[in-house]
Amino acid sequence: xxxxxxxxxxxxxxxxxxxxxxxxxxxxxxxxxxxxxxxxxxxxxxxxxxxxxxxxxxxxxxxxxxxxxxxxxxxxxxxxxxxxxxxxxxxxxxxxxxxxxxxxxxxxxxxxxxxxxxxxxxxxxxxxxxxxxxxxxxxxxxxxxxxxxxxxxxxxxxxxxxxxxxxxxxxxxxxxxxxxxxxxxxxxxxxxxxxxxxxxxxxxxxxxxxxxxxxxxxxxxxxxxxxxxxxxxxxxxxxxxxxxxxxxxxxxxxxxxxxxxxxxxxxxxxxxxxxxxxxxxxxxxxxxxxxxxxxxxxxxxxxxxx
Numbered sequence: 001x002x003x004x005x006x007x008x009x010x011x012x013x014x015x016x017x018x019x020x021x022x023x024x025x026x027x028x029x030x031x032x033x034x035x036x037x038x039x040x041x042x043x044x045x046x047x048x049x050x051x052x053x054x055x056x057x058x059x060x061x062x063x064x065x066x067x068x069x070x071x072x073x074x075x076x077x078x079x080x081x082x083x084x085x086x087x088x089x090x091x092x093x094x095x096x097x098x099x100x101x102x103x104x105x106x107x108x109x110x111x112x113x114x115x116x117x118x119x120x121x122x123x124x125x126x127x128x129x130x131x132x133x134x135x136x137x138x139x140x141x142x143x144x145x146x147x148x149x150x151x152x153x154x155x156x157x158x159x160x161x162x163x164x165x166x167x168x169x170x171x172x173x174x175x176x177x178x179x180x181x182x183x184x185x186x187x188x189x190x191x192x193x194x195x196x197x198x199x200x201x202x203x204x205x206x207x208x209x210x211x212x213x214x215x216x217x218x219x220x221x222x223x224x225x226x227x228x229x230x231x232x233x234x235x236x237x238x239x240x241x242x243x244x245x246x247x248x249x250x251x252x253x254x255x256x257x258x259x260x261x262x263x264x265x266x267x268x269x270x271x272x273x274x275x276x277x278x279x280x281x282x283x284x285x286x287x288x289x290x291x292x293x294x295x296x297x298x299x300x301x302x303x304x305x306x
Contacts, residue, residue: 007086009084010084011091011092011095012094015094018052018074019074022073022074023072023073024074024096024098024099025040025051025073025075025076025097025100026077026100026101027040027075027211028078029101029102031104032103032204032211033079034056034077035057035208035236036208036211036212037053037055038235040075040101040211040212040216041053041059041062042230042232042233043213044071044073044216045229046225047221047229049073049219049221050070051069051071051074052067052068052074053067053076054066054075054077057236059235060234061234076097078092078095080109080126081109081112089122092122093125099134099215100126100130100136100137101137101212101214102123102126103208104144104145105120105148116144120144123145123148124152130155132155132156134156135218136153136158138157138158138160139159139160140161140165140168141165160207162206169189170188170211170213171190171210172185172209173187181205182198182200183195183196183197183198184206186210186213186223193224193227194227194228195227196231197231198232199234200233213226213227213230
């Protein structure tokens with residue numbers, strides 16, 4: 001490298017030049033990062049806070065996937081993949097968030113991580129970067145995240161889950177009138193705070209919403225306003241996106257590429273879609289990816305969607 005300009009990775013440059021003076025809200029996890037990041041950015045926008053954001057997808061509620069923003073807050077999708085060929089740390093260790101969402105933790109990125117324990121170590125590095133005056137919002141039903149926090153956590157935490165349990169601060173209770181989970185009550189410490197009515201469906205999106213609400217509240221948004229904002233949230237491209245309907249057949253597009261992502265959609269979302277569409281049958285078409293993972297899982301996914 002002698003005589004050449006210094007090499008700086010994108011995450012390091014972002015942290016040094018843009019995030020240093022901001023209140024960073026980072027969204028990490030194996031699943032749901034893009035959707036939850038979009039939800040959180042939209043809640044802050046709805047509250048008039050004009051956040052900056054960096055989203056790894058195409059949010060329907062914004063004209064762009066990234067913007068600097070005019071306020072104090074910056075919402076970022078925080079990925080555990082390595083930073084660069086010369087920096088093998090996870091991207092998210094650079095961001096030093098004041099508010100961190102840990103959605104879930106599973107084995108992924110087999111090209112760089114040998115096992116789930118290696119990923120837990122990276123997540124624990126993220127946990128260690130959150131200040132004592134910050135907040136960690138985490139999925140209290142995820143055993144891998146629980147084990148990660150037990151490695152050492154020096155920041156106040158708030159757990160979220162669909163059901164009551166240890167460490168659960170935020171909980172979702174589906175309303176009896178919405179069998180597809182398109183309406184649910186938000187409970188904080190067991191107390192009802194309001195009901196979300198939106199166009200999304202599925203239990204996984206209820207969890208995403210709880211995480212976004214909890215993080216927004218840490219940033220000072222009243223819980224009622226956060227709940228109201230989600231009522232107008234329109235989602236993200238290729239996340240159960242309705243592409244159209246031809247001769248009574250609805251076509252959805254989804255980016256799910258992890259086995260759990262495939263399992264969640266047929267098993268959670270497909271029943272909801274069937275109720276919505278008067279129990280029409282469901283068919284799945286899988287695009288073969290570069291590594292052949294989809295083709296190897298096609299039969300398994302088909303069985304799960306029955």
